[in-house]
Amino acid sequence: MAAATPASPRGSGAPGILVGPVDLAARVDEALDVQARAFGLGEDEIAVRRHIVLRHLDHPRARALGATTAAGRLVGFVYGLPNDRAHWWSTVVEPYLRATGSEAWLDDSFVITELHVHPDFQQRGIGRRLITTITDAVDQPRSILSAIDTDSPARGLYRSLGYQDLARQVLFPGAPKPYAVMGAPLPLRR
Numbered sequence: 778m779a780a781a782t783p784a785s786p787r788g789s790g791a792p793g794i795l796v797g798p799v800d801l802a803a804r805v806d807e808a809l810d811v812q813a814r815a816f817g818l819g820e821d822e823i824a825v826r827r828h829i830v831l832r833h834l835d836h837p838r839a840r841a842l843g844a845t846t847a848a849g850r851l852v853g854f855v856y857g858l859p860n861d862r863a864h865w866w867s868t869v870v871e872p873y874l875r876a877t878g879s880e881a882w883l884d885d886s887f888v889i890t891e892l893h894v895h896p897d898f899q900q901r902g903i904g905r906r907l908i909t910t911i912t913d914a915v916d917q918p919r920s921i922l923s924a925i926d927t928d929s930p931a932r933g934l935y936r937s938l939g940y941q942d943l944a945r946q947v948l949f950p951g952a953p954k955p956y957a958v959m960g961a962p963l964p965l966r967r
Contacts, residue, residue: 791844791901794852796910799843802834807851808843808893815893833858833890842911844894844903853894855907859917860886870923870958873944882943882960887915889922892931904934909965919962923947926957935959939966 801808808830809823818826833839836858844853860867860883867883874880889911894904912920924931926945940959947956 791898791903791906793847794844794898794901794903795847796842796844796853796903796906799841799845799851799854801841801843801854801856802831804843804851805830805834808854811851811854811895812891812893814896815899830856830891840911840914842907844898844907852898853892853903853907855889855892855904855911857887857889857891857911857920857922859915860884860888860921866890866923869949870944870947873947874958877944879943879958879960882919882921882958885917886919886921886960887912887917887963889920892922899930904931905938908934908938909967912963912965915963917963919960920965921958921960923949923956923958926955932957932959935961937966 805827809827812818812826813823834841834856839856839858841854841856843851845851862871862883866888871880871883874882889908892904892908922935922940924935926947939961941961942957943960944958947958949956
C-alpha cells in the first residue's frame with residue numbers, strides 16, 4: 778500500500794495528520810475508542826463491534842487506513858472490502874435495494890464498512906481523505922455504504938463525493954435508528 782500522506786487536501790486544516798495504511802486489527806481498541814466517541818457507543822456495543830471488526834479485517838481483501846497524529850495517536854480510520862452477497866450486511870440491505878431497483882449495486886462494489894473520525898478532529902477533511910484514499914486503491918467500479926438515515930455531516934460528506942441514496946429507512950437488526958444505503962461510482966468526486 779501507499780505511504781502515509783498528510784491529510785490536508787486543499788488546505789483543509791488538518792496539518793500534522795497522516796493518512797495511510799494501518800494494522801487496524803492490532804489497533805482495534807484504539808479504533809473502537811474513536812468509533813465510540815464519534816458514534817456514541819456504549820461499552821456493550823463496543824464489545825460486540827470488536828469481534829465484528831476483527832472478523833471483517835481477517836478477510837484477505839479487506840483494506841484499512843488510519844489517520845494519525847505525528848505522535849502516532851489514531852484519530853480516524855476507514856476500512857472496507859469488496860462486497861459479497863453472502864455477507865450479513867448484503868443480506869439485510871438486498872431486499873431494500875431490490876425494492877428501489879438498485880440491487881445491482883451489490884455486485885462489483887467496494888463496501889465502506891466503517892469510517893469514523895474522533896470528534897475533536899472532525900470538520901478538517903480527514904474523513905474525506907480517508908474515504909477517497911481507500912477507494913482510489915480498489916479495483917471495483919463503485920462503492921456502497923450505509924449511514925444513519927438523517928441529515929448529518931457524514932451524509933453531507935458522502936453526497937459531496939458523489940454518493941446517492943439507493944434505499945432509505947433500512948432497518949438493521951438491533952439498530953435503534955434506520956439507515957440509508959448510498960452508492961457512488963469510482964473514483965469519487967473531488
